[in-house]
Structure formats: structure tokens, C-alpha cells
Amino acid sequence: MSEQETGGLVIQGPAALNFPPPSTGYARSAYGNVTPDFGPAPWVSVRPNGHVRVFAGKVEYGQGIRWGLAMAAAEELRVPLDVVEVVLGDTDRTPWDMGTFGSQSTRYTGVQVRKAAATARQALLVAASTTLDLPVEQLRCEGGAVTSASDPARTVSYAELVREHPGVRDLLEDVPVTPASDFAVMGHDTGRVDALDRVTGKAVYSQDVRRPGMLYAALLRPPSYGARLVSVDDTAASHMPGVVQVVQDGPVVGVLAESDEQAELGLSVLQAEWEERDDHISQWDLPAALAEHPHDPVTIQDDGDPERGLQRAAHTLEATYYIPYVSTVPMEPRAAVAEWDGDHLTVWAGTQRPFGIRGELAADLGIDESQIHVIAPELGGGFGAKSIYRPAFEAARLARTAGRPVRVAYSRQEEMAWTTFRPAALITIRSGFASDGALLAWDFNAIHTTTDRPMIGQRGSESPYTAPDRKVVVSSGPAPLRPGSYRSLGGAVNHFAREVHMDEIAQALSMDPVELRLKNLEDRRYRRVLETAAESFGWEPHTPGSGRGHGVALGWDVGSYAAECVEVRVRGKEVSVDRVSSAIDCGLVYNPEGIRNQMEGSIVMGLGTALYEGAEFEGGRLLNGSFARYRVPRINNVPDMDVAIVGDDNEPPTGAGEPGIVPIAPAIANAVYDVTGTRLRELPLQRHL
Amino acid sequence: MATMHVNGERHEAPDNRRNLLSYLRYDLGLTGTKYGCGEGLCGACTVLVDGQPLKACLSTVGSVAGGQVTTIEGLANDGELHPVQQAFLDETALQCGYCIPGFIMTAAGLLDRVSHPTREQVREALAENMCRCGTYLRIERAVISAAEIANE
Ligand code: FES
Ligand code: FES
Numbered sequence: 001m002s003e004q005e006t007g008g009l010v011i012q013g014p015a016a017l018n019f020p021p022p023s024t025g026y027a028r029s030a031y032g033n034v035t036p037d038f039g040p041a042p043w044v045s046v047r048p049n050g051h052v053r054v055f056a057g058k059v060e061y062g063q064g065i066r067w068g069l070a071m072a073a074a075e076e077l078r079v080p081l082d083v084v085e086v087v088l089g090d091t092d093r094t095p096w097d098m099g100t101f102g103s104q105s106t107r108y109t110g111v112q113v114r115k116a117a118a119t120a121r122q123a124l125l126v127a128a129s130t131t132l133d134l135p136v137e138q139l140r141c142e143g144g145a146v147t148s149a150s151d152p153a154r155t156v157s158y159a160e161l162v163r164e165h166p167g168v169r170d171l172l173e174d175v176p177v178t179p180a181s182d183f184a185v186m187g188h189d190t191g192r193v194d195a196l197d198r199v200t201g202k203a204v205y206s207q208d209v210r211r212p213g214m215l216y217a218a219l220l221r222p223p224s225y226g227a228r229l230v231s232v233d234d235t236a237a238s239h240m241p242g243v244v245q246v247v248q249d250g251p252v253v254g255v256l257a258e259s260d261e262q263a264e265l266g267l268s269v270l271q272a273e274w275e276e277r278d279d280h281i282s283q284w285d286l287p288a289a290l291a292e293h294p295h296d297p298v299t300i301q302d303d304g305d306p307e308r309g310l311q312r313a314a315h316t317l318e319a320t321y322y323i324p325y326v327s328t329v330p331m332e333p334r335a336a337v338a339e340w341d342g343d344h345l346t347v348w349a350g351t352q353r354p355f356g357i358r359g360e361l362a363a364d365l366g367i368d369e370s371q372i373h374v375i376a377p378e379l380g381g382g383f384g385a386k387s388i389y390r391p392a393f394e395a396a397r398l399a400r401t402a403g404r405p406v407r408v409a410y411s412r413q414e415e416m417a418w419t420t421f422r423p424a425a426l427i428t429i430r431s432g433f434a435s436d437g438a439l440l441a442w443d444f445n446a447i448h449t450t451t452d453r454p455m456i457g458q459r460g461s462e463s464p465y466t467a468p469d470r471k472v473v474v475s476s477g478p479a480p481l482r483p484g485s486y487r488s489l490g491g492a493v494n495h496f497a498r499e500v501h502m503d504e505i506a507q508a509l510s511m512d513p514v515e516l517r518l519k520n521l522e523d524r525r526y527r528r529v530l531e532t533a534a535e536s537f538g539w540e541p542h543t544p545g546s547g548r549g550h551g552v553a554l555g556w557d558v559g560s561y562a563a564e565c566v567e568v569r570v571r572g573k574e575v576s577v578d579r580v581s582s583a584i585d586c587g588l589v590y591n592p593e594g595i596r597n598q599m600e601g602s603i604v605m606g607l608g609t610a611l612y613e614g615a616e617f618e619g620g621r622l623l624n625g626s627f628a629r630y631r632v633p634r635i636n637n638v639p640d641m642d643v644a645i646v647g648d649d650n651e652p653p654t655g656a657g658e659p660g661i662v663p664i665a666p667a668i669a670n671a672v673y674d675v676t677g678t679r680l681r682e683l684p685l686q687r688h689l
Numbered sequence: 690m691a692t693m694h695v696n697g698e699r700h701e702a703p704d705n706r707r708n709l710l711s712y713l714r715y716d717l718g719l720t721g722t723k724y725g726c727g728e729g730l731c732g733a734c735t736v737l738v739d740g741q742p743l744k745a746c747l748s749t750v751g752s753v754a755g756g757q758v759t760t761i762e763g764l765a766n767d768g769e770l771h772p773v774q775q776a777f778l779d780e781t782a783l784q785c786g787y788c789i790p791g792f793i794m795t796a797a798g799l800l801d802r803v804s805h806p807t808r809e810q811v812r813e814a815l816a817e818n819m820c821r822c823g824t825y826l827r828i829e830r831a832v833i834s835a836a837e838i839a840n841e
Contacts (some may be wrong), residue, residue, distance in 0.1 A: 062785030062822050198786030199774040201721015201761035205787060208720035260711050331725055331733060331787040331821045380787030381821050412726040593781055601784055604823025627730035636812045638825040
């Protein structure tokens, strides 16, 4: 850490927070050996000019973490938002961090920043008490200065204080933080701190990083998944204008040129011979392959005996649901720039795991982590998937051979075909229930295409509905496409099956689907989001199939609860979602505007998976790897949305970036049934209408 | 060789066939204009040429020779934000922000032609711009309020 950064008053504290996370051990199970660095590391500094700097290993992909952390520091230090600078995701400058996923940013990092800033406030008060010769109790912090409560003329600015009393202090774990009732910044709608750079084009994303002497790479890609490279002939390619070198380093083959277009042209004449596999599973064969080859079943819920419950129940239902692979489609395709200085490597990579990628780079390149500096610029969307970030490795290898900085920037087609997908799943549910709607038996059997990362499929599979006999089992199955993270991981997938099935029960009993759910929900927080969403929607009780086009679903994710009611119209094969009323309970609210923005985004993204999106593949090739055939929601597909935030201040803050996606696809499917009378159990709906 | 004005400055691009988006981003360093698909299907690369929105990824420098090219970096006037930029700020009409320059340029082009666009006109004009973060409703509100700011 440089002198420039350590000047002023620095508050340091433990780095690796809450590692591994309580129930899941997520990072470990997801990414193998992760070596946390527990610190201490600087979290907050008050600079010699009185400005405040916050350090966090998280990255910004649009969720507003920079905004949230700036609010936390501004609140505790009683300074305006615009003097707070937030330094994110930089392995040389920020505290170690496991990665930005699972909506943990506010939960842990936000709390840590609040404590660090409150510690700084306390230190400033103590320092001011000496300077002003007044007891601490008679002082208050306000507008970047410490002032006497009785005599506003007796005041000293933070800038003066930290110049007189610089140094490093330890974060006080039990420091009192500002109670929610006194919030002046947090919990209020403020302008987003980094928005100006984004509307003026100044924000720098991975695709925008340029270094002196940088070469542009175009990478050789196999014709199909799993193909083996037999030989490469680069004679023609290396003579193309602007081409500097054709590099083959292990599995990475790249044409390096002075411009992006020259690299592409060079690649187009590179001759390669491949040996392709002939055992590919196509999209058509996948449901059967999943049904036939489940493995590693994990029991998630196990109460009573569902077989017995099914036998005793007056009514039973069995149905199977299929959710195809979905492409993540961040607006920014992945890109990385790597630059070597002797045996020291710097990589700019917009990954959700800069520290994790540093460790993996070290292993891949056979060097020590201390020789590697990873900087995460702004991320143009991530949605979980940018935890895996291959271009960092490709750029590092190519740059090592070339001896010049190298940029690897994925094209849209590469981003679609050569990254990861939300896994597909085949889910069978058997339920038993009484004539009054009481759920008696629940048997949920899901097979996700998750292979080595089974926890993706497990998320959100537990049923919130009480039933004496309940069993939930999640298995893995064959994965022709590479599984990866996605908003809520498999949460939205499991919710689709469960929440459509609840609608089918309501239909079988001629009951109102809201009433049926309430009958089987004990948890107050579920009931409240459901009742709130129904009320803002103006829900009129009805049996599914009413012709209105109304649908409802609820769910939970990352500790938060959400419910959504939707209204749709169907014309031919086109479904238009006209309005969505949603409610979320994510505990204590720091940033209501940020929560609404995330809920709306989740609804729009989930609308795509409900109606249009599904990866098509055959013979190891992705067939819809372009926006020409992979449709995502556009502005004229977007419903009117309202978001009610209903959490209690005494509940800890939980995630808001993901819960909104879990109920939306089933709510839309249920609404489509309500208007058409056709029960669709397979996504995307428009393909099956 | 193609001569053009970019954000008011005269530039000479040596090769007529050079892709306009690459030229702006990598030769001129104007990286505010984004690459999203390279196929004219997402609008992230939208710039104004003589005031009209154009998808730079599908154009060459030769095709805009002699023209006035405006990118997101050149939209503010003497440090004062364009009404569309201001309205995007006011509405927090952005999440990751990657799509936003393209939306702003398309919207600026629209407001040049239609001073009080209806919701339907806004949707139609922006239908080819993609925002994966799903900030569409805010974008729509921002464009409509930008028209109000501009007409004040
Ligand atoms: S990059 Fe030009 S339209 Fe997508
Ligand atoms: S704000 Fe992220 S793609 Fe639009």
C-alpha cells in the first residue's frame, strides 16, 4: 500500500469476512481451494484533505455496491456523499474478498464499512476534544468537521484533525453505529454516486482498458465443444498485415496484431485441424438423458414419509417440469488485458472474484500470488457468471510469450458459446392434499445439469409450504453445456416447478391460488409479501382458468422474501406482460432506490427466461449464439411494475439483487394458464404455445 | 483516407474500410461508445452522424467521411450535460451502465426529430437498444422527462 494511501487516518480491520459463509461454504464448494487472507486491511481512511476513502474487495456490476458503501461511510462520518471515494476489487489495494455473489455485499461488507467509519468518527471526536479542549460528550460530527454542540464557532475540520493526528487504528468491533431511526443518508433516496461517469462515457469497463504497446488478440476456437486440436498451420496468418505473432501456449492459440480488425483477419486464415467428439447430447435428447442418468442425489428436506402421505391424501397430483439452459448475456462480453513487468503480472479483468482469479492465475502460470495484481474495472453486468473468467488466463499466457501487453476481448458469439449457462433441469413433483387445500404430502425430485457444482441446483429447492410428509431431493445429471452461476443460481428454476405446481393444486380444487398459498404458509414474512403484492395488484380471488390473465407466485432467495402478481395478454404465440406488482422483504433497508432498481431488473430478466430464452444446441455447437436468434426482453416487452418494500428494521439486511427473479417465471406461466387454459410445464413459454 | 469531424475535432482515418466502432474506440480512444454484439442488434455502439443515430459497429469510417460524428463524450456542451444525460441521472436510469451511452445517443437523436415524444414513440425509437440489467422503465421515464427539460 502506497504512502499516498496510508496518509491521514486509516481504520484497519479483519479482511476475509464471514468465511466460509455459514450454511453453504459456497466459495469452497463452488471454486475449490480458496485461501482467505484474514487481514488486517484498511477499510476506511479519512484523507489529509478531509475526504473519505472506502476500500472493499467487492466489484461493481450494476448492483450499486459503490453507492451503498459510500452511503454507509457518509452516514457514519456525517459527510456529504460526494467527498466519499470507494475503491473496489483491486488485489493490491483492497481487503481480501471471496467474491461478489450471493447478495452478500450489504450483509457483511456494508456492516464492516459502517463499523470502520464509526470507529473513525470516534477517533476524530477524541482528537477534536484535545484540539478544542472540550469533553467528547459536548462535540458532534457534522459536515466534515467536529463542532461544539453549544458553540458552533468552536469547530475543527476533519482535514485539520487528521493532519495533526494521522495514523492507523484498529476497527472497534463493538463501536456503536447509527441506529436506523437516526439515518440521514442511508434508508433515503439519494442520487447514485457513480452515475455521472456512466452517462458521460467516462466509466472504464474491461472492454475499454488500453495499455501502451498493447496487442489485440483473436483466439482460435474449436468447431464444437470438447474438440481436440490436432495441428495448426499459421503460415498465412503470420504474414497478414498487422499480425505480429501467432502464439500457441498450451490450450490457448491466439493471433496477435496491432489492431482488433487485423487480429480477426489473421485468425480467419489460420488453418487448424480438429478431432471432434461424436457423443454430444443435443437439446432434444437432454430431458430423457436427465431422467435416465441422475447421480449424486442430495436430500434437502426430509420430513415424515411422502409415500404414506400420498396414500392418505384425498387428492394427489403428479407433474413434470422442464427448464432449458439459459444464456447469461451480460451486455458487456468478457475482456481482459494482461501486462508483464519482468516476472510480475498485472491483469485487468472485470471478474466477480478478483482475489480468486489471482490464485487461479498463480496456479495456471506456476508463479506466486504475490507476483500478481488483479484489478477489476467496472463490470458491464455479471449476474453471477463472471465469477468464471477465462480471458484473464488467455491474456496472461499470450502476453507472457509476446512480451507486450495483450488484450483478449470476447465477441458476442464467444461470450455466448464459450462461457457458462444457467443449468437446465427436469423436475418431478408429486403432491397430496385435502379438499380444503391443506398440503399433506410433497415429493420434489429435481435433476439439474450441474455436474461438478451441485449446489447450483440445490438453491431454492426447499418448500416453504408446511406439510407433514415432505421430501426434496436434488441430483445432478449430464451437462452438455458448461454450468455456471446466474441470478439466484438454480433458485428460479426450482421455484418455477414448485410455484406452477401450487397453481395446479388450486386449479384441481377450484380454489383461489393466493388463498391456497396462505393456507399452507406459516412464516409471517412469506404471508406479508404475498398479501402485500396481492393488495397492490388489486387481486380478485378466482380459480385458475378465469380468463383474466392473472397469475401469482412467491419465493425466497438469499435470506429475502418476494411475491409477484402479474397480468398478461396472449395473442397467437406472443405473450405480453402488462403489469407486475411485487413485494420484497429484505430486512433492514439501507437503500430503497437501489432495491427497487434491482427488483425491476430481476423481473425483466426473469421475464426473458419465462417467455423467450433457451439455449439451442446440437452436435456440440450452440445454435443461437447471436442476438439474431437469442431473444431477450426489449423496452417494448417491459411491463409496468410497482415494488413494495415491507421489511422490518430489526431484521438484518438481506439480499435484494436476486429474490425478484424467483417468482416471476411461474407467475407468468400461471397467468398464461389463467387466460388460455393451457398448462405449460416447459420454458420458454412462447416456444410451447 | 476518410476525413471527418468527431465531437467537433477534425480527424483523418487512414483506411476507408476501418470499422467505425473500432476506429472511435481504439484509434481515437473514445471508449464511451460500447461494443455489445457487432451485428447491429443491441445499440450499444450508437453514435450520431449529422445528428442521426447510427450503429457504429456496422459502419466504416469511409461511409461517414465528411460527416459530423458525435459520441457520448461529445454530447455535453461546455461541461453542461445534455438534457438526456441529466434526465438519466435524475431517474437513476442505469445499473451497470454499459448500455447507457447507446440509449442516450439514440434518445438524443429522437429528441432532435420529435420534441415531445409519446411513450409509444420512445419505445419504438429505443426498441433496438438492449439493456440486460432491465432498466427500461426508468430509461423510458428519463427520455420523456428529458424532453421536458429540453423544452423548458
Ligand atoms: S455493438 Fe453495434 S449494435 Fe450491438
Ligand atoms: S444498465 Fe446494464 S445493460 Fe443496461
